[in-house]
Amino acid sequence: MRYIEPAIITEAVKKITISAGCDLEPDILEGLLKARDRETSPLAKNILELFLINADVASREKIPVCQDTGVAVVFVELGRDVHVNGDLNEAVQLGILEGYEEGYLRKSVCDPITRVNTGTNTPAVIHIEFVPGEEIKIFMLPKGCGSENMSGLTMLPPSAGLQGMVDFVVSLVVVAGPNPCPPLLIGVGMGGTFEKAALLAKKALTRSLGTPNSRQDVAGLEEEILQKINDKGCGVQGLGGINTALAVHVEVFPSHIASLPVAVNIQCHAHRHKEVVI
Amino acid sequence: MSLLRCKPVFLDDLKEVRLPFEEGVPESLHAGDLVSLSGILYTGRDQTHRRMMDLLDSGKPLPVDLAGHLLYYVGPSPARPGQVIGAAGPTTSYRMDTYTPRLLELGLKATMGKGARSQVVQEAMQKQKCIYLAAFGGAGAYLSRCITKAEIVAFEDAGPEALYKFTVEGFPAVVINDVHGRDYYEMVREGRST
Numbered sequence: 001m002r003y004i005e006p007a008i009i010t011e012a013v014k015k016i017t018i019s020a021g022c023d024l025e026p027d028i029l030e031g032l033l034k035a036r037d038r039e040t041s042p043l044a045k046n047i048l049e050l051f052l053i054n055a056d057v058a059s060r061e062k063i064p065v066c067q068d069t070g071v072a073v074v075f076v077e078l079g080r081d082v083h084v085n086g087d088l089n090e091a092v093q094l095g096i097l098e099g100y101e102e103g104y105l106r107k108s109v110c111d112p113i114t115r116v117n118t119g120t121n122t123p124a125v126i127h128i129e130f131v132p133g134e135e136i137k138i139f140m141l142p143k144g145c146g147s148e149n150m151s152g153l154t155m156l157p158p159s160a161g162l163q164g165m166v167d168f169v170v171s172l173v174v175v176a177g178p179n180p181c182p183p184l185l186i187g188v189g190m191g192g193t194f195e196k197a198a199l200l201a202k203k204a205l206t207r208s209l210g211t212p213n214s215r216q217d218v219a220g221l222e223e224e225i226l227q228k229i230n231d232k233g234c235g236v237q238g239l240g241g242i243n244t245a246l247a248v249h250v251e252v253f254p255s256h257i258a259s260l261p262v263a264v265n266i267q268c269h270a271h272r273h274k275e276v277v278i
Numbered sequence: 279m280s281l282l283r284c285k286p287v288f289l290d291d292l293k294e295v296r297l298p299f300e301e302g303v304p305e306s307l308h309a310g311d312l313v314s315l316s317g318i319l320y321t322g323r324d325q326t327h328r329r330m331m332d333l334l335d336s337g338k339p340l341p342v343d344l345a346g347h348l349l350y351y352v353g354p355s356p357a358r359p360g361q362v363i364g365a366a367g368p369t370t371s372y373r374m375d376t377y378t379p380r381l382l383e384l385g386l387k388a389t390m391g392k393g394a395r396s397q398v399v400q401e402a403m404q405k406q407k408c409i410y411l412a413a414f415g416g417a418g419a420y421l422s423r424c425i426t427k428a429e430i431v432a433f434e435d436a437g438p439e440a441l442y443k444f445t446v447e448g449f450p451a452v453v454i455n456d457v458h459g460r461d462y463y464e465m466v467r468e469g470r471s472t
Contacts, residue, residue, distance in 0.1 A: 022419075043312075046286035050417055050450075053286070058365070058419035067355045067365035067418040067438075104364055106355035106438050115325060117437050146370045146392070146415065178463060179370045179393035181415040233467060237392070237415060239452065240466045270416040 002134040003083050006091035008278060009136065013095025016140045016274035017072065018103030021064045024055045027209035028185075028246075028271045035183055035236075035243040044241030048183075051269060062104075066270040069105040070142030072096045072124035075206060079133035089126060092138070096124040108145070127199070136278040139206050147184065147268040150176035153198055156260040162221065165190060165262050170228045172264050173245065178238025181268035184245045185209060186225070189263040192253035197261035204249035205267050213250055222248045288312055289450060297446070298346040299387045304409045307453045309460035310471060313411070315449040319348040319390075320431070323369050325439035327377040329432075334380065341432035341441060345385030348411075352391075353438035354428070355418070363428040363444075365418030368392040371410070375399050382406040390451055394463050403455055410455040424449040 029052070036048035058065040074092055084091070100107055100121040107121040131137075152172050156164045169188055189200025212219035226248045235241035246269070255261060295303060297317030307313065320342055322330070330340055351371055355364030371391030378389060379402035387408050392415040395403070403410060413421065427445035434440050454462045465471045 043288065046288045047414060049286040050289075050414055050420060054417040054420040057423065061361075061419065062358065063361070063419040063422055064355045064365040065419055066416050067353060067367055068369070069355060069365075104356045104358045106353065106364070108353070108438065115328075117439075119437070149370070177394060177467075178412070178415075179372065181392065233469070235466070237412065238394075238463050238466065239412075240471055268416055270418075 001081050001083055002079070003085055004136065004278065006084060006086035006088070009084065009088065009091040010095040010098065012276045012278055013074070013092050013138060013140070014099040014102065016138065016276050017096055017099025017105070017142070020140050020142050020272045020274040021069045021103050021105045022062050023059045024065060024271070025273060028269070029055060031209045031246040032269065035246055039236070039241050039243055041235060041241035043239055044236035044243060047236045047239065048243070064105055065272060066144060066268070067106055068108065068144035068146060069100070070144045070272070071109055072121065073141040073143050073202065074124050074126045075139040075141070075203070076126060076128045077131045077137040078128055079135045080130055081134045082136055088128070092126055093122050093124055097122050138276050138278070140274045141205060142272050144268055144270065147180035147266045150180040150266045151201070151264055153194070153261065153263040155194065156262055158258070158260050160260060165260065166221070166225055166228065168262050169225050169248070169264050170232070173229050173266070174232050174234065176266060177234055180266045181270065182234060182238065182245065183236055183243040183269045185267040185271050186229070186245055186248040187265040187267060188225070188248065188250040189265070190250060190252045190261070191255040192261060193255070193259075194261055196253055197263035198265070200251040200253055201263035201265035204251045205265060205271075206273065207249050209271065210247040215252070218250050218252055222250050225250075292450060297348050299348070304387050305407060305457050307409055307456055308458075309453055309456045309462040309465060311453040313451050313453060315348070315451060316447050317445070319350050319444050319446060320344065321350045321352050321442040321444060323351050323353045323439050324373055325436045326433055326441050327374055329436070331377055331380070340384070342443070344381060346387055348388040348390055349381065349386055350390045350413070350444065354422070354442070355438070357428070361422070363422050363425050366422045366425055367418035368413040368415050371395060378402065382408050394461070395455060400455055400459070400461065404457060404459045407457045409453055409457060411451040412454050413449070413451045421449065
């Protein structure tokens with residue numbers, strides 16, 4: 001058994017919160033570079049170049065990549081042989097609070113009824129999972145809501161099949177148009193139950209950009225959906241070209257014999273994420 | 279190592295537009311025009327609009343006269359010491375659709391955000407000879423460098439939703455809706471863009 005002080009968790013969360021806001025990770029930078037290189041529309045190519053310049057300015061001058069520094073979504077993998085000498089949830093929330101304050105990140109969380117800002121960007125949305133081992137892995141995903149608002153979920157009849165699932169994802173992205181800041185990363189959760197599908201769709205965004213699902217049939221679906229989305233012509237920022245989406249990540253889970261839940265979580269090109277292992 | 283090979287070409291090839299608008303300027307711009315904005319603009323997003331509507335509902339004047347101005351949908355991140363403002367890219371515009379016609383009636387000449395406007399807003403814009411522009415979403419760090427001065431004019435307690443007065447210099451944007459009723463997003467979708 002390993003014992004960890006909550007202050008260590010708070011400090012680690014604070015650090016990745018600040019860094020996530022201003023420094024894009026290599027997977028998304030590479031995705032944007034590749035998109036720029038293959039883009040056929042001159043305007044879209046130039047806008048992709050602008051996004052790369054933006055990432056450079058953000059990182060050098062410590063200005064957030066995007067002013068919407070998001071609601072903090074945190075995935076915690078807690079080793080079974082770790083004991084936190086205190087409250088894990090509180091430790092993470094405090095790290096988020098301190099990170100948003102010290103990192104000059106925008107506080108965007110408010111009460112849903114009164115719309116009054118909580119002033120701290122907390123509470124964060126925290127998902128805790130138990131895994132073997134003595135470590136704590138924390139994945140931080142500050143989620144902007146221009147893209148989050150365009151997400152959706154449907155409970156398809158099993159007869160709708162793969163075609164129904166593909167059509168739902170593609171039509172959702174088409175309807176979203178320029179709103180979620182394309183080029184996008186599309187997270188899809190297929191199967192499970194109502195809430196499991198939504199969580200899988202969010203979890204799909206934590207996979208390194210463009211890494212295919214290890215199941216070959218699922219990876220094939222990812223390719224097919226990506227192609228169909230990019231054939232629709234919305235393009236970068238809704239201004240045309242072949243890069244409406246950079247990647248589609250699909251996660252699957254067995255479902256009830258009567259059910260085929262499909263959830264789609266849309267992520268913008270300012271795909272910020274950071275991970276730390278304690 | 280810098281990722282950059284060059285400055286985007288279009289940033290050198292933009293139509294210069296002064297803010298607030300001079301007479302006849304909104305009418306001279308066309309859907310699809312790339313523009314470079316310089317001068318004074320005001321900002322507002324969800325709560326800013328709600329509060330402006332509350333003022334109008336109770337017969338009070340707005341904190342600023344919007345006639346001839348551009349209203350930019352943005353909730354900036356806070357400035358670090360020594361910076362003018364933090365990241366300041368556009369937010370999605372459709373959330374302001376319900377409030378926009380009323381502000382256009384007060385003489386507001388343009389709005390700027392990202393994403394398409396409702397049919398009602400498009401019709402109101404055409405009637406009032408107003409335009410809608412899209413700024414580049416997700417380029418908030420770059421765009422913050424195009425803002426040379428930022429001051430809070432009203433609703434300071436709303437934090438990022440306060441009404442700011444920005445002075446901008448070479449702020450890039452695309453004209454989406456012009457006074458002739460054209461919608462550039464629709465033109466792109468239908469393959470009619472140039």
